[in-house]
Amino acid sequence: MVRMAQERSNPFGRVKISSNGSLHSIRREKETIAGVIGLWFALAVQLATSETTYDVLAFKAVGDGETNDTQAFLKTWEAACADPRYSTFLVPAGRTFLLSRILFYGPCKSGIHFQLSGNIVAPNSIWTTETTNLVAFFGVNSLTVDGGGQIDGRGAIWWECVKNILQFLGCNDLTVKGIHLTNGPSKHMTFYHCIRVHVSGVTVTAPGNSPNTDGFLVSASQYVEITACSIGTGDDCIAIGPGSSKVNISRITCGPGHGISVGSLGKDGSTALVEQIFVSDCNIFQALTGTRIKTWQGGKGYARNIVFQHINMTSVQIPIDIDQFYCPQAAGCRSRADAVEISDVQFVDIHGTSSSEVAIDIQCSHSVPCRGITLNDITLKQDGKKAPATSNITNAYGTTIGTVIPPVHFA
Numbered sequence: 001m002v003r004m005a006q007e008r009s010n011p012f013g014r015v016k017i018s019s020n021g022s023l024h025s026i027r028r029e030k031e032t033i034a035g036v037i038g039l040w041f042a043l044a045v046q047l048a049t050s051e052t053t054y055d056v057l058a059f060k061a062v063g064d065g066e067t068n069d070t071q072a073f074l075k076t077w078e079a080a081c082a083d084p085r086y087s088t089f090l091v092p093a094g095r096t097f098l099l100s101r102i103l104f105y106g107p108c109k110s111g112i113h114f115q116l117s118g119n120i121v122a123p124n125s126i127w128t129t130e131t132t133n134l135v136a137f138f139g140v141n142s143l144t145v146d147g148g149g150q151i152d153g154r155g156a157i158w159w160e161c162v163k164n165i166l167q168f169l170g171c172n173d174l175t176v177k178g179i180h181l182t183n184g185p186s187k188h189m190t191f192y193h194c195i196r197v198h199v200s201g202v203t204v205t206a207p208g209n210s211p212n213t214d215g216f217l218v219s220a221s222q223y224v225e226i227t228a229c230s231i232g233t234g235d236d237c238i239a240i241g242p243g244s245s246k247v248n249i250s251r252i253t254c255g256p257g258h259g260i261s262v263g264s265l266g267k268d269g270s271t272a273l274v275e276q277i278f279v280s281d282c283n284i285f286q287a288l289t290g291t292r293i294k295t296w297q298g299g300k301g302y303a304r305n306i307v308f309q310h311i312n313m314t315s316v317q318i319p320i321d322i323d324q325f326y327c328p329q330a331a332g333c334r335s336r337a338d339a340v341e342i343s344d345v346q347f348v349d350i351h352g353t354s355s356s357e358v359a360i361d362i363q364c365s366h367s368v369p370c371r372g373i374t375l376n377d378i379t380l381k382q383d384g385k386k387a388p389a390t391s392n393i394t395n396a397y398g399t400t401i402g403t404v405i406p407p408v409h410f411a
């Protein structure tokens with residue numbers, strides 16, 4: 001039998017205000033007709049709106065860190081997802097659940113609260129040769145993931161075969177807060193085709209030398225807010241991919257890693273449309289790049305209306321970087337005329353130190369130069385060296401406002 005815990009303390013909690021309001025007004029009407037009916041109706045409302053908890057232990061999950069609990073989690077999901085009331089999928093505290101490639105499908109009958117109080121680990125062996133995700137949510141709307149638990153990708157073993165430890169695909173009205181992600185084999189948390197996403201208080205840790213271990217990747221998503229997160233990985237702390245707009249990133253601690261990047265865009269001649277990206281109040285340290293826009297040669301589309309402001313850099317190799325010749329595999333990138341057009345990019349109030357000489361590196365293509373670049377109130381000094389930092393600007397048009405150190409000369 002299925003064990004369910006009903007939370008009756010606040011029957012109107014977590015129910016949408018519109019349905020709440022209408023139910024409430026009907027109830028009052030009934031009460032004026034007959035007290036008994038009113039009482040009965042109040043009870044019905046309470047039953048209809050109470051939150052149900054589906055605990056994975058009730059579905060035979062073991063949580064000893066060794067037993068494969070994938071099947072139990074899927075059964076729990078099936079029940080929670082079919083519940084027409086707002087329900088909680090509970091991963092209880094004090095236990096560690098071993099999962100391998102689990103896909104939680106939507107749409108569900110109602111919103112779901114995925115309460116990760118305990119921990120999830122990947123198998124401690126090479127368990128697949130496929131490229132896959134550890135935990136993925138697909139087409140689940142009104143989902144909240146929280147609870148303070150951790151997902152450990154045990155990445156080192158399978159850096160080669162797994163993509164993400166936590167993926168959201170086509171999830172609208174998504175909230176992720178207060179969870180920990182560690183040792184991702186590749187990317188830690190990715191959002192594809194999601195609208196209205198709120199991420200806060202998430203921490204990510206992975207070895208600084210782990211390959212391609214992005215913290216978060218936002219792709220083809222709109223109205224995304226990421227705030228108060230701490231990320232230390234071997235690649236971008238946060239990467240914003242093609243098709244993303246209206247992304248607001250603030251209060252991020254990033255390091256080690258590759259900073260906060262828009263891109264890479266335009267790979268293999270593809271079209272990328274990225275705009276309205278706002279990054280503010282971040283601490284970036286011991287990183288390869290700090291604030292960056294990277295595009296491949298041969299791409300199409302645009303990256304525009306991008307602001308990086310109030311950023312504190314400590315020992316960052318290239319704190320300000322625009323690269324229209326992005327080519328990570330040293331060899332193999334042909335010279336091509338097309339480029340993702342970069343325009344209206346502001347760097348405002350960026351202070352701190354660079355660990356290399358060139359602190360501001362803006363390399364744009366001859367055929368599609370960068371336009372509308374603003375550098376406003378920038379002071380970047382070379383870390384522990386007497387020699388000042390320098391800038392290197394190619395094919396970029398823009399303006400400087402206030403103090404800009406190192407000095408910059410636009411085309």
Ligand SMILES: *[C@@H]1O[C@H](CO)[C@@H](O)[C@H](O)[C@H]1NC(C)=O
Nearest residue numbers: 068069070071099100123127
């Ligand atoms: C765990 O169980 C799932 C579902 O039964 C299965 O697909 C997967 O291969 C199992 N994983 C391991 C590591 O045995």
Ligand SMILES: *[C@@H]1O[C@H](CO)[C@@H](O)[C@H](O)[C@H]1NC(C)=O
Nearest residue numbers: 225227247248249250278280
């Ligand atoms: C971005 O988020 C911050 C912090 O939540 C907020 O203060 C700011 O107004 C937002 N900016 C935009 C452009 O939405």
Ligand SMILES: *[C@@H]1O[C@H](CO)[C@@H](O)[C@H](O)[C@H]1NC(C)=O
Nearest residue numbers: 282283284285312313314352
């Ligand atoms: C900038 O970062 C450094 C090193 O992390 C820190 O000591 C300093 O307090 C930070 N400054 C601000 C204004 O946050």
Ligand SMILES: *[C@@H]1O[C@H](CO)[C@@H](O)[C@H](O)[C@H]1NC(C)=O
Nearest residue numbers: 357358363390391392393394
């Ligand atoms: C500046 O960039 C150009 C490429 O546009 C490169 O050839 C040159 O070496 C760079 N200068 C420094 C000091 O890095």
